[in-house]
Amino acid sequence: MNRIQAFFFTFILCTVIPVPGLAQQDQNETTKSVKASFKKTVAVLHPTEGNTSSGTVTFTKVEEGIRIEADLSGLREGMHGFHIHEYGDCTAADGTSAGGHFNPAGSPHAGPEDSPRHAGDLGNVTVGADGTASYSRVDDIISFQGDHNILGHAVIVHEKKDDLSSQPTGDAGGRLSCGVIGIANTEKE
Incomplete structure (x- = not known):
């Protein structure tokens, strides 16, 4: 077999016989690309045992930071x-399996406009007589990358008002609902 025949034989083997792990590598690269380019996450909150609280919290990347809407x-x-x-x-x-407040910098508990504070300190939601609440603000501490990346963390609504100062939790009491933050399906919008 001369060099040209050997080259073509090797070429055919490489293109016809799959290389183990190559398909997985392509899939991992695609997953990394999607995760690196997402602009919106969502947490669907479900009630903890004995409670009725539920809802949706979205986190959208905007120029000023991350817009939180609940x-x-x-x-x-x-x-x-x-x-x-x-x-x-x-x-x-x-809901205790969600652990304490998200606090990658080791900061004290505080209000959402304070510095320093836990990255996860979002303050309070105000609930009306009909049992519903809306929340909207832009946060410049949380992110979708680096140490303050919120993807995969949980959102919790507590039974009491956060006093924004008691350490380490603001004396907000038990957990009424819990949801995990995942990448949002923006194709449906």
């Missing part, structure tokens, strides 16, 4: 603590 229902009238927590785990009946 639509919640099934809550008692008044103010309720609202936080991003350290784990994307809502498996515990009481």
Whole structure:
């Protein structure tokens, strides 16, 4: 077999016989590309055991940071603590599997406009007599990359008002609902 025949034989083998792991590598590259380019995430909140609170929280990348918008229902009238927590785990009946507030910088607990604060300190939602609440603000601490990346963390609505100062949780009480932040399907919009 001369060099030209050997070249063509090798070429045919490489194009016909799949290389193990190559398809997985292509799939991983596609997944990385999607994750690197997403502009919106969503958490669908479900009630913890014995509660009725539910809702949707979206996080959208905007020029000033991340716009947070929440639509919640099934809550008692008044103010309720609202936080991003350290784990994307809502498996515990009481929501405690989500851990404490998301705090990658090791900062003290505070209000959403304070500095320093936990990255997950979003303050309070105000619930009307009909049991619903809306929340909208832009946050410049959380992000979709780096140490303050919120993807895969949980959003929790608490039973009481966050006093924005008690350490480490703002004395916001139990967890009424929990949802994990994932990449939003923007193709449906």
